[in-house]
Amino acid sequence: MAVTLADVAARAGVSAATVSRVLSGNYPVAGATRSRVLRAVEELEYVVNGPASALAAATSDLVGVLVNDIADPFFGIMASAVQSELEPGKAGRKLAVVCNTGGSPERELTYLTLLQRQRAAAVVLTGSAVEDPEHTAALAARLRRMAGAGTRVVLCGRPPLPEPGGPDGADGPGSTDGSGDADGTAAGPVTVAFDNRGGARRLTEHLLALGHRRIGCVAGPVERTTTRHRLEGHRAALAAHDPALLADADRLTVHGAYDRSSGYDGALELLRRTPDLTAVLAANDTAALGVCAALRETGLRIPGDVSVAGFDDLPFSADAAPALTTVRIPLHEAGARAGRLALGREAVPPGGMATVRTELMVRASTAPPRTGRAPVPSGGPTR
Template identity: 75%
Template sequence: MSVTLADVAARAGVSAATVSRVLNGNYPVAGATRTRVLRAVEELEYVVNGPASALAAATSDLVGVLVNDVADPFFGIMASAVQSEMSPVPGGGGGAGRADGPGKLAVVCNTGGSPERELTYLTLLQRQRAAAVVLTGGTVEDAAHTGALAARLRRLEAAGTRVVLCGRPPMDAGDAGPHPLTVAFDNRGGARRLTDHLLSLGHRSLGYLAGPAARTTTRHRLEGHRAALSAAGLGGDAERLTVHGAYDRASGYDGARELLWREPSLTAILAANDTVALGVCAALRERGLRIPEDISVTGFDDLPFAVDAMPALTTVRLPLHDAGAKAGRLALGREEGPPGGVTTFRGDLMVRDSTGAPR
């Protein structure tokens, strides 16, 4: 039996009119009352006026794009590419991959990596009857968050909002769904190719700076790295030579110092991403170590600055713009998803000057 407005009102201890005012946002409501109503909506998984809400989403000009950090080029490139698919066509004519008309308004929601803020933005976007929502980047591997996220995506889809995942793996939410269209990256394969490259150069003492623990991107890249080590018979020391940290330069700097303290004879350090690799390079230069003569360094993602780093950074190139553009087209229904609903982009090895044979 479907949940009604009266059910929400009873749970929140308010009138049905108050619930309607909170959900429509067209009348001032006390903060504590609003909080009670929204909590009841979440607990009961109430979908606002299903058919009418679906019609509103179908005609809405709003598209939400969720990113972990809008200042990080990894997310900025994808968000920009999504937005490029929403922009109006000059003169109203149909452009490549775009429909005629004024386009859509893409609103970038910066979560700061907070699972709670991600859920809050999804609730707000549902209340605004967004036409589509694109969630970019990895997610936290936590059962409670996964369940809460699945519930919100179910409500969005039930209300007529298209949901697309971009740069994160498909959701495993069981037969009850949701099963959003997904544009994923082969992080495992890219990380394995990167480690295989260093092994082929003769490196046998490799340190790894992983991203935050319990993040899907972190786990997949670490799994690819360790698969390559295990195949080469070098997996026994992998745990000791792995340091977790944020996806930023400071973590690269601190992590490199920690790895060298654990194992002074390291000949290579693999960084979680290109930004972390910059911090690694700074720490090595501070210690008077040359790259790659004394120690090789790799990144991941191939962000725009990677080729201009000194030395140019060996990394894995992810097609961030292509993935974001595809997610934008899927979000607007201008491109059909593949069978199974998942498109996976390969990560290509880019060999540059920051890696070489060990001395």
């Protein structure tokens, strides 16, 4: 026979209403009483009827975490950090549901619809956003409806939502004014943004200070906000150093996915366009590994002939050969903060937005350019 709420109440020596208050977490209960109830729940192995509880409450115990690709360490680290904030004792037994969108805007909206039907307590969206006005408007409307219904919404690694009724303004301020309920619930979606522009600018300044002028860029997908922001930072550094460097910026930029294959192919295309290239900025650390592989197979040394830099400072970056110069984004700290904000355990930042600072990590993959480098061998490498 299934254990009931009344059974738990009898074991704990309290009323069924008190058990309900403890399990919902919405009412103050004395610490000793709460401990007694939770102990009875464990001893009796009582399982709350989730669907019934969701119908009776504004939200359920689900927390949705939307990622582009859970196999990508960038997203895996953030998802793990969010989930770490949901551990029993921290969040009152919330359940994290990781949704793998594959970068599809349609799948992103579908998952949000499903989470909305389940009355998710919170939703965390990670990674860059697609720069499409129609999708941006649909996404903003969906998220604001969820927030209005009681779901806490956090954007982690994304720009804030555009103002309602305004231009697409992906970089503009979000709709929330930072105010909220006493428990930290925001009036609208909260943003934990990454300083991609500043990080890319510092990385380019590092290469310029070493003496590089022919700097190729293997950028990410052209329709992604992160790609645009990092390119803007890179080109701002070029313009500040010497506006003439911008004349070749387009020729020295290729786009691809945030993966090793795109880094490999991008490096070969850059060498075809500019055989005397002296440095390459990669879209991220994974793409940088592909860049390094292509350069080696072409007979070029790193950093003796071509310096290589990545972005994100993923765990393998320091152990690459040579160790990879990159920009560190504190992904775990950012994900954990997003988790706390999603659960109402951290005060909403002023204006509903916090920016995570980046840090330049200089390692062995970058060095001053060597004069008189031998030309790239003809024929190119074989995979």
